[in-house]
Amino acid sequence: MIPKVINYVWVGGKELPSSTKMVINTWRRNLPDYKIIQWNEKNLPINQLKKIINFLENVVSTSYMHLCPII
Incomplete structure (x- = not known):
């Protein structure tokens, strides 16, 4: 069975925008x-964080970039 887990990355130390919080609350409501x-930064292995930051620096950012899945 596929695990029922949604992973997302939020780095930079700033608070989540209200629009992002709304999306996450939608996940919680619809996918209980x-x-x-x-x-x-507190729970992501530093070597993975560097890879993610490098990846994000090399792609065109969108308003949804804050919610990119880790596969």
């Missing part, structure tokens, strides 16, 4: 069986 994990 799913575990939602925020990865950030």
